[in-house]
Amino acid sequence: MSITVSPAEARVIVKDAYLYGWPLSENYNTIFAYSIDLGNPNYKAPINQIFNDPKVFTPADTAIVTPNSDTPYSFITVDLRAEPLVISVPAMVPENRYFSFQCIDLYTFNFSYIGTRATGNGGGNFLLAGPSWEGGDRSRFDGICYCESDLALLIGRTQLFEPDDIDAVKAIQSQYKVQTLSQFLGSSESPKPPDISWPTPVGADGGKTPAVFGIINFMLQFCPVNPTEVGLMERFSRIGVGPGLPFNTKDLSPEMLAAFEGGIADAWAEFEALNKKIAAGEVKSSDFFGSREYLNNNYLYRFTGAKVGIYGNSKQEAIYPFYSADSDDQIPDGATSRYTITLPELPPAKAFWSITMYDAKTQLLVENSLGRYLVNTSMEDKFVYGDDGSLTIYLQNAQPPEALIPNWLPAPAAPFYAVMRLYVPETEAYEGDWSPAPMVRAGDASVEKA
CATH class of the missing domain: 1.10.3360 (VPA0735-like fold)
Structure with a gap:
């Protein structure tokens, strides 16, 4: 050295x-866990094969910090050294179901997207090309995604409208397909890249x-x-x-x-x-x-993104307002306090919105008696609203009065943070004057625990 x-x-x-x-x-920690270490509890699938997870994240999932628990995931670790891959997706059913494949290079840059916002819901075949690809016939593809690293990670998200919608999500996931370019073009053999130690x-x-x-x-x-x-x-x-x-x-x-x-x-x-x-x-x-x-080569920002929520989406795809402090600039703590977030109107999201609870120390989802880790769009018809139409979310460890349980987001008896997510946000949400409603301390914590 x-x-x-x-x-x-x-x-x-x-x-x-x-x-x-x-x-x-x-x-690398994630790629190794997902596609290299066969004994890892978070192992998904070999390189260049898709893994569909027909459920949402729970506290038992520990490979990714600040995980999204709104959408069942699909994962592909890709090796583009030998040749490009072809990612095929079906038309969405129903037509308004949100989905995306976020394409992330080794630096953690989001270099491309396949999905509702970027390419539409009509389905298609998309070429994923690495830095060594010199080009070829592009006419058979509905889009081309260029990656500047030889390896990459694709994270697919498919919207789950409500729990009994899971079979429909599984049916869509089963139609996601990954092939080498050679396979897509009908060749029985694909070139093999050198082994990696x-x-x-x-x-x-x-x-x-x-x-x-x-x-x-x-x-x-x-x-x-x-x-x-x-x-x-x-x-x-x-x-x-x-x-x-x-x-x-x-x-x-x-x-x-x-x-x-x-x-x-x-x-x-x-x-x-x-x-x-x-x-x-x-x-x-x-x-x-x-x-x-x-x-634009702001490495501190890229570092911070990897720390606070690695694999976060680009703002046109989704934004994530963080509640890491309350309105008095104090770290929220479910052991000492109760909190509320009052939304005068629902967040400006074209696809869907959510607010998710995380333990501040582990950065993971929080175990609780309801098995509820977030509140989101699919719960809008179950929430209790104020006379003025506003929606108040209760973030606390102890169960609130029975009538308010639909609005309860259980917190740990410990420091925590929450994250709001807006999928396909309105432009005003990330370029305009819109700001998320604050988290306000509502009083002391009860001795009763969730």
Whole structure:
């Protein structure tokens, strides 16, 4: 491992390299769990095969933080080194059912979409091409999605209108199809890419140590250097960070190890400063997700997106107003307090909206007596409304009076946060003056627990 700078210089570069690279490591944790580690409880399917999950997320699902529990998911880990893939989707039934395939590269950029908003509900065949593809006949495809990394993750979402609609969702999922381009064109054989020696992920704890750079270097070998980042990669190489470079923390001197640890701490300090702005409403969480062009090489924003809700959608597809603080700028805590969110009118979403509860420590869904993890559009005819037509959601650990249970979003007896989701939001929701209603502390928590 070659390091060509002083510890003081290294610390500054490490901070930037960590902000740049940590999302790739987090992405790898998921890809490894979903498609490489057969013994992992979150394993889905081999690479280039689709896995359809005919249920919504629960607290038992732990691979993704801040998960969406509105839509049954489909997953495809893709390898585009040998040739493109073809993703085929059916026409939606009924015609107004929302669906999407979010295409995420190794950097965690959303490089393309297939679905209701982006390509319509009429079905079709869509080519997914990697950086090595030199082109060919495009006439047989309803769209082409270009990925700048050799590996990628596709996350499909299919709207569930209500619990007894699940069989219809399963029928749609069964028609989603992934093929190599050769298979789609009728060839009995497809070219095979070289085998990959997959390293063991460093995990959440290791992700905050210099060991994470070994995973980052591994991931970068599948990411041809973007023209805008040539100078950046040259700078990172001075600390031994780059595509396929060997990295072993045991090779670091005590002084250099301290520099790496300090640079990582500096990166997290930048995140915490930005997180305070999120809590204060000065920055929208929708700013952290999108294409490379949209994020415009803002690596702190990409890092923050991976931390607060990896694989978040681009704002045109969905936005996620976070309730990480109440109206008094305090962290919500179900052990001490009760809270309300009063919506004067329903959120401006063309597809659907929801508000989901999360434990602040684990960033996962919250176990509760109702088995209710969110409130959403499908519950609109069951909610209790005010005389003025407003809707008040009760976020608390103890069960409210019987009449208000339809409006209850159970909270843990611990610090928590909630996330509102608007799928295919109206433009005013992300470009205009619309703001989500605040979370207000409504009183002390009851001793009764959910």
